[in-house]
Amino acid sequence: MYLISGFFSSSDVAFIFYISTNCMLGLCTMLLTFLPRLLDEISNIESFTDIHNILKWAFLVFPQFCLGNGLMELTLRQVKFDLLNSFGIDSYISPFHMDFLGWTFIAMVIQGSILFFLRLVINGQSFQIKRHESPLYDSSNDEDVEIERSRVLGGMTPNDILLLYNLRKSYQNNIVVKNICLGIKAGECFGLLGVNGAGKSTLFKMLIGEIIPTCGKVMIRSSKGKEVSIKSAYNEDIIIGYCPQNDALNNFLTGREHLYYYCKLHEISKRDIHKVSSALAHRLDFDDHVDKLVGTYSRGTKRKLSMAIALIGKPRILLLDEPSSGMDPWSKRHLWEAIKKEAHDGCAVVFTTHSMEECEVLCTRLAIMVNGGFKCIGPLQHIKNRFGQGYSVTLWLNGDYDCAHSVITCFKRRFPGAHLKDHHLNILECHISIGHGDLCELFELLTSMRTQQQIKNYSITQTTLDQVFIQFAAQQEQYPSPMMKRTVDSLRQQLPA
CATH class of the missing domain: 3.40.50.300 (P-loop containing nucleotide triphosphate hydrolases)
Structure with a gap:
């Protein structure tokens, strides 16, 4: 049963299939061999004996039949032995005798060996000797x-x-x-x-x-x-x-x-x-x-x-x-x-x-x-500090659209990597990709704008952890679902260029 477990995606379906298969190969094969034997005992027709012998040999390829039929034969032999023994007749036969269950044991040994070998082949790592494996060096490590x-x-x-x-x-x-x-x-x-x-x-x-x-x-x-x-x-x-x-x-x-x-x-x-x-x-x-x-x-x-x-x-x-x-x-x-x-x-x-x-x-x-x-x-x-992409600057302007245009122009002149993220009424939000060494230059520019009354107030925030995480998430090779991939792609588009 284990050999075909990989064909099922649901454990419920696999369990139902296992039960049905075991019942069919176990009970049905036992009934098919027991009925001709019973009819032979009742009618004494030799053809039923031949049918019983043919089916018994044919069904030896099924482990379920070997187990079930073997237990049934042992039970019948034990009842017969107890009955005859009460009359002083010794009818004991070894279970391993070839005229009794010898061929059944041989069939089970062969089946077990073949199926176990197939199991090892399918799961190749199961029979490999467990050893300490040297870790693979990853040169891309941070x-x-x-x-x-x-x-x-x-x-x-x-x-x-x-x-x-x-x-x-x-x-x-x-x-x-x-x-x-x-x-x-x-x-x-x-x-x-x-x-x-x-x-x-x-x-x-x-x-x-x-x-x-x-x-x-x-x-x-x-x-x-x-x-x-x-x-x-x-x-x-x-x-x-x-x-x-x-x-x-x-x-x-x-x-x-x-x-x-x-x-x-x-x-x-x-x-x-x-x-x-x-x-x-x-x-x-x-x-x-x-x-x-x-x-x-x-x-x-x-x-x-x-x-x-x-x-x-x-x-x-x-x-x-x-x-x-x-x-x-x-x-x-x-x-x-x-x-x-x-x-x-x-x-x-x-x-x-x-x-x-x-x-x-x-x-x-x-x-x-x-x-x-x-x-x-x-x-x-x-x-x-290491992986952040600069700073977000929010400005509260003093003037109208012309003032906003002059502020943006000034920012791009001093910081070529400046990127306008949002402009709503008199609030302007920019992203500036600069290092920590240029931070004092940014404060100097903002203080100068405030002195010239181009802006009322300003705030500077560092790149958030969300943005850093999204940068690394984009490197994930596989996503568990198309929805996750679309989510990461949409978040990447929200990042500043």
């Missing part, structure tokens, strides 16, 4: 990514609690995660950005041990300073909190029952469970719903409960996969405060998100993931 790699591989991580060494995951020829090297300190809040399909969820699954990396390893530094694997973290009393992207909740339990169950798993004393669950529900602002069935929860409330479960036991490492998706702005503030408090208390937080505002509020460092690899890493302001 300099900050290479500095982080050198820091981790060079052992300069005495204060890092979570360590990723050349983590890579591939499925046949498709590399999903490419040689990630990363060290995260206690108290650090690390954000992971990337479009859908960039490899974030796969990386998270390797961090929690759900899937095994093709090469590389994930290590955690214990309180004694020793590096241990994810599987050994529990033995070292290291608690890892995890909030999955899809809520793993039971719709027929209440929120408090979920918290009670997980508190018991974390060996919290029974007298403290109610206090702990109530405190978590209050922190995440769902104490009004904690005693209701989860099936009645909204998407945002389910995320709050999943986050509360991740916080049980005061974890040293917190892995959050899009924790704020589906939440309203008020609930997000409670979530952010909870995450910041955990980081302040020494917890290492790693989270993925599609909210740039969330990154700006929480992140001490972040990385943008494209095609399975890090394209940039560092503090938020550092990334804006």
Whole structure:
């Protein structure tokens, strides 16, 4: 059955097909051989015996028939043996005798060998000897990514609690995660950005041990300073909190029952469970719903409960996969405060998100993931400084259209890369692609315009994180849907030339 599993796109259809096929090949073939045998016993017509023998030999090619018919023959032989043995007649025949089930066992051995060999051929990687694969060097890595790699591989991580060494995951020829090297300190809040399909969820699954990396390893530094694997973290009393992207909740339990169950798993004393669950529900602002069935929860409330479960036991490492998706702005503030408090208390937080505002509020460092690899890493302001495309300047004009025209002309003369983004009434918005060294020249020009009463006020803002993210998102090779590609293309058109 496993050999044809690849032909089905739906598990439901595959399950129905398996059941139907097994019933047909098992029960039907057994009935077709049993009926001629029964008729032969009743009528004593030799032709029924011949039909029985032909069908029995023909159906030996089906493993279902071999198993079912073999069990039936053993049962009938055992009944016959018990009956004759009561009269003192020894009718025992070995099951491996060629006149009994010998050929059935031979057929099953041959079938098992052939099918197992085909399974290995189809899944070629399954029979290859697992070995440590040397990571492929990616010459396109950013300099900050290479500095982080050198820091981790060079052992300069005495204060890092979570360590990723050349983590890579591939499925046949498709590399999903490419040689990630990363060290995260206690108290650090690390954000992971990337479009859908960039490899974030796969990386998270390797961090929690759900899937095994093709090469590389994930290590955690214990309180004694020793590096241990994810599987050994529990033995070292290291608690890892995890909030999955899809809520793993039971719709027929209440929120408090979920918290009670997980508190018991974390060996919290029974007298403290109610206090702990109530405190978590209050922190995440769902104490009004904690005693209701989860099936009645909204998407945002389910995320709050999943986050509360991740916080049980005061974890040293917190892995959050899009924790704020589906939440309203008020609930997000409670979530952010909870995450910041955990980081302040020494917890290492790693989270993925599609909210740039969330990154700006929480992140001490972040990385943008494209095609399975890090394209940039560092503090938020550092990334804006390196990859930002200049500044946006908003001007409140004193005059009419002629004044606006003279201002634009002056800007383009001093800064050839100036680009008019919007002009509405007396408000003018421009984009200027300049470096930090030219910033004082920009202030000098604006101050001069204000002195000459060409403008009333002005504001200068740096390129937003959204714009930086879109630049990297455009490098993603594949999109999960045409809609995602159209979305990224439309956002790219909104960027200044």
